[in-house]
Amino acid sequence: MPELPEVETVKTVLKRRIQGLKIHDIDVYYEKMMDEDKRQILIGQTIHDLKRYGKYIVFILDSCVLISHLRMEGRYFFKEPNEPVLKHEHIVFQLSDGLSLRYHDTRKFGTFEIRDLDHYLTVPPLNQLAKEPFDIDPNAFYKTLKHKHKAIKTALLDQSIIAGIGNIYADEILFACKIHPLRMTDQIKKSEANQIVQEGIRILNHAILAGGTTIRTYVSELGVSGRFQLQLMVHQREGEACYVCGTTILREVINGRSSFYCKTCQKR
DNA sequence: AACGAAACCTGCGCGC
DNA sequence: TGCGCGCAGGTTTCGT
Numbered sequence: 001m002p003e004l005p006e007v008e009t010v011k012t013v014l015k016r017r018i019q020g021l022k023i024h025d026i027d028v029y030y031e032k033m034m035d036e037d038k039r040q041i042l043i044g045q046t047i048h049d050l051k052r053y054g055k056y057i058v059f060i061l062d063s064c065v066l067i068s069h070l071r072m073e074g075r076y077f078f079k080e081p082n083e084p085v086l087k088h089e090h091i092v093f094q095l096s097d098g099l100s101l102r103y104h105d106t107r108k109f110g111t112f113e114i115r116d117l118d119h120y121l122t123v124p125p126l127n128q129l130a131k132e133p134f135d136i137d138p139n140a141f142y143k144t145l146k147h148k149h150k151a152i153k154t155a156l157l158d159q160s161i162i163a164g165i166g167n168i169y170a171d172e173i174l175f176a177c178k179i180h181p182l183r184m185t186d187q188i189k190k191s192e193a194n195q196i197v198q199e200g201i202r203i204l205n206h207a208i209l210a211g212g213t214t215i216r217t218y219v220s221e222l223g224v225s226g227r228f229q230l231q232l233m234v235h236q237r238e239g240e241a242c243y244v245c246g247t248t249i250l251r252e253v254i255n256g257r258s259s260f261y262c263k264t265c266q267k268r
Numbered sequence: 269a270a271c272g273a274a275a276c277c278t279g280c281g282c283g284c
Numbered sequence: 285t286g287c288g289c290g291c292a293g294g295t296t297t298c299g300t
Contacts, residue, residue: 003293032276055294071294073278088278107277109294125295150270159295168293235293256272258291 002070004132004164005207007055014057014076014101015050022046022096023061030090033105034112041114042066054129054163058120065120071109077102132164133200142193145185152188153181154255156196165200169207171235171260173199180268181252181259234260 002010023046026039041064049060059066068074077089081100085092091103091112103110113125120126130136144161145152155161156170165173174181176199179192188196233243237260238251247264 006293069294071276072292073294105277106279107292109276109278111295148269154270157294166293257294 002055002074003166003169003204003207004052004055005169005204005211007052007057007070007164008208009211010070010076011050011052011057017078017099018047018095018101019049020047023093024096025094027085027092027094028090029085029092030108033090033103033108033110038112038114053121053126054132054159055166056126056129058126060117064114064117067111067113067115067120067126068103069111069125071105071107071111073107074103074105074110077104128160130158130160130163133162133197133204136162136197138194138197139190141197142188142190145188145193148185150185151182151254152179152185152196153257153259155185157255157257162200164204167257167259168232168235169200169203172203172233175234175261175266176203178266180263180266181254181261183268234262236260 023042023044026034026043028034028036028039042061045061045063047059047061051058051060055069057068057070059068078099079102081094081098083100085102086104088106089102089104090108093101093103095101115123115126141162145155148155148161153170153174156165156173157167171181173196177192177195179188179196234249237249240249241247242249242262242265245262245264247262249260249262252259252261
């Protein structure tokens with residue numbers, strides 16, 4: 001479900017609420033998501049900090065880290081412990097402030113991994129992660145693209161090439177850069193690689209800001225979903241008129257994912 | 269190295 | 285109302 005901006009919003013809200021709290025107990029309702037061994041390791045540990053790497057949320061604990069990935073539909077909610085556990089609430093963390101933090105995931109795609117505090121960045125999954133648009137060196141990014149031969153849309157979704165971009169923002173970034181999603185990476189010019197990074201930063205920042213303004217609403221009513229409304233230029237707009245030139249927006253499956261683009265604005 | 273298909277899951281909207 | 289299909293903001297795995 002979420003891309004970098006949504007995950008950033010979720011992390012920020014979680015951090016504000018649970019930093020310094022202790023995990024008193026954990027109820028697991030879907031074993032595949034967290035087995036008994038993991039549960040035992042986590043119980044009793046204090047949550048010292050929360051960080052985000054790409055689309056991963058990392059809980060910094062006493063002796064290890066808990067790495068959470070929301071995949072398509074993961075969400076966190078805060079509830080009173082006595083409230084009934086819903087169908088899609090798979091993990092319930094009982095915290096030392098008396099509240100319960102609940103992990104809700106309709107499709108059960110989300111993952112929880114435990115890693116050593118000392119080198120969690122040097123082992124999977126985080127060691128596979130490239131830098132985010134905010135941190136990546138545009139020159140290095142350009143060189144990476146030049147040495148590969150795949151559709152740029154596919155490359156933007158590859159977290160080992162650039163981290164944090166998902167299907168929606170990949171389409172939006174390519175539209176902003178006037179680049180056709182099927183253009184091959186080795187055909188991307190240096191100036192265009194630079195533009196992808198700059199537009200990536202702009203669009204993600206805009207989305208994070210939009211998420212930030214609605215944090216209060218989400219916490220009180222929907223839990224921490226990190227979702228928000230952002231004006232989309234092409235994504236999910238098949239058959240509608242391009243806001244720039246009026247051409248009908250097309251949809252094409254690339255790398256197994258729906259891709260939306262304007263064939264007039266975006267050069268192949 | 270790159271691509272496609274399938275897998276992991278569930279729910280929703282659509283056409284018939 | 286029910287059924288089958290396609291689709292969903294992610295990632296991994298396996299075969300070609």
